Amino acid sequence: MADVCPECGSTKFIYDSKRGEKICAKCGLVLEERQIDTTQEWRAFDYEQKQKRDRTGSFLTYTRHDKGLSTSIGDHGYTDLYKLKPSQRASFYRLKRWHSQVSTATERNLRYALSELDRISSALGLPKNIRETTALIYRKAVTKGLVRGRSMESVVAAALYAACRKHNVPRTLDEIAEGSNVKKREVGRTYRFITRELGIKLLPTSPIDYISRFASELKLSPKTQQKAVEILKRAQSKDLVSGRGPTGVAAAAIYVASTLTNEKKTQREVAEVAGVTEVTIRNRYKELIEQLGMEDKMADAL
DNA sequence: AAGACGAAAGTGGTTGA
DNA sequence: TCAACAACTTTCGTCTT
Numbered sequence: 001m002a003d004v005c006p007e008c009g010s011t012k013f014i015y016d017s018k019r020g021e022k023i024c025a026k027c028g029l030v031l032e033e034r035q036i037d038t039t040q041e042w043r044a045f046d047y048e049q050k051q052k053r054d055r056t057g058s059f060l061t062y063t064r065h066d067k068g069l070s071t072s073i074g075d076h077g078y079t080d081l082y083k084l085k086p087s088q089r090a091s092f093y094r095l096k097r098w099h100s101q102v103s104t105a106t107e108r109n110l111r112y113a114l115s116e117l118d119r120i121s122s123a124l125g126l127p128k129n130i131r132e133t134t135a136l137i138y139r140k141a142v143t144k145g146l147v148r149g150r151s152m153e154s155v156v157a158a159a160l161y162a163a164c165r166k167h168n169v170p171r172t173l174d175e176i177a178e179g180s181n182v183k184k185r186e187v188g189r190t191y192r193f194i195t196r197e198l199g200i201k202l203l204p205t206s207p208i209d210y211i212s213r214f215a216s217e218l219k220l221s222p223k224t225q226q227k228a229v230e231i232l233k234r235a236q237s238k239d240l241v242s243g244r245g246p247t248g249v250a251a252a253a254i255y256v257a258s259t260l261t262n263e264k265k266t267q268r269e270v271a272e273v274a275g276v277t278e279v280t281i282r283n284r285y286k287e288l289i290e291q292l293g294m295e296d297k298m299a300d301a302l
Numbered sequence: 303a304a305g306a307c308g309a310a311a312g313t314g315g316t317t318g319a
Numbered sequence: 320t321c322a323a324c325a326a327c328t329t330t331c332g333t334c335t336t
Contacts, residue, residue, distance in 0.1 A: 185314080188315090243325080243326080244326075244327095245327070248326085248327075266304085266305060266306085267305075267306070267307095268304095268305075268306095276327080276328090277327075277329075278305095278306080278307095279307090279308080279327080279329085280326085280327060280328075282306080282308080283308095283326095283327090303336100304335100304336090305334105305335085305336080306334080306335075306336095307335090308334105309330105309331090309332095310329100310330090310331095311328100311329085311330085312327105312328080312329075312330100313326105313328070313329090314327090315324105315325100315327105316323105316324085316326105317322100317323085317324080317325105318321105318322095318323090318324105319320100319323105
């Protein structure tokens with residue numbers, strides 16, 4: 001709280017909760033008005049009272065097919081429906097049936113898709129916000145009818161791939177394909193399709209986004225990691241990055257950085273975690289040290 | 303013996319007619 | 320729809336440490 005009155009320098013204030021105003025106690029200047037009262041206006045002495053007085057429920061989430069909320073008319077078995085007159089009961093049955101049919105059409109699909117999402121993303125160890133984004137994208141895809149003629153898994157995988165990129169924690173198509181049972185080719189195709197249809201614009205991934213993950217998998221020190229990022233930044237300004245596969249460039253940068261900091265990893269090891277071949281690393285890192293004038297430094301380190 | 307190197311042929315995907 | 324094309328992979332023989 002920035003709690004000095006700009007007018008008189010006083011630090012005492014009066015809060016007028018009825019008007020929602022914050023007033024300086026000394027000079028009477030109104031510092032804030034129309035504040036939102038976020039406090040409860042009621043008290044509850046036990047759980048039952050709280051249940052009754054609470055006017056909010058749980059958080060909305062896109063990872064549940066019903067966003068965490070759902071209604072059904074007349075639960076299973078013997079319920080209140082049986083207290084109705086027979087004539088009314090019939091119409092409630094119709095209502096119940098209609099309700100469940102409408103909801104199941106897209107919801108059954110969603111429910112299945114979201115369980116699939118859960119499976120893949122926990123296999124890949126992805127955080128919750130990414131799941132939320134994925135679920136949101138998938139939802140949009142369903143309502144736009146983009147799932148038709150495509151396997152549901154492929155759309156989930158594609159949405160997940162997009163969500164990862166959006167959050168700058170890219171996974172490679174290979175990784176996504178491995179976690180789901182969708183072929184890489186299919187994921188890529190569906191990804192391109194849905195991003196186009198939904199108008200999602202994503203910048204090409206930067207190799208830098210891969211550094212921390214690869215580096216930690218190789219158990220490299222933060223220092224080396226930073227070095228790799230630094231190399232990449234310089235490389236970007238020399239246009240050594242565009243057009244190349246970002247994973248290859250990232251792998252090369254890590255290889256160079258690790259040699260320079262005496263934490264040398266073999267090309268083989270780096271290639272393994274980055275999912276590229278040694279040959280690619282060689283090609284990339286040759287370019288890097290050449291263009292950045294690091295040949296001598298590199299030669300010293302070897 | 304392991305790692306690095308580079309040539310050569312093959313693969314999947316993009317681009318432009 | 321097709322061919323040309325660049326990036327990347329696979330494979331393999333050779334060199335270096």
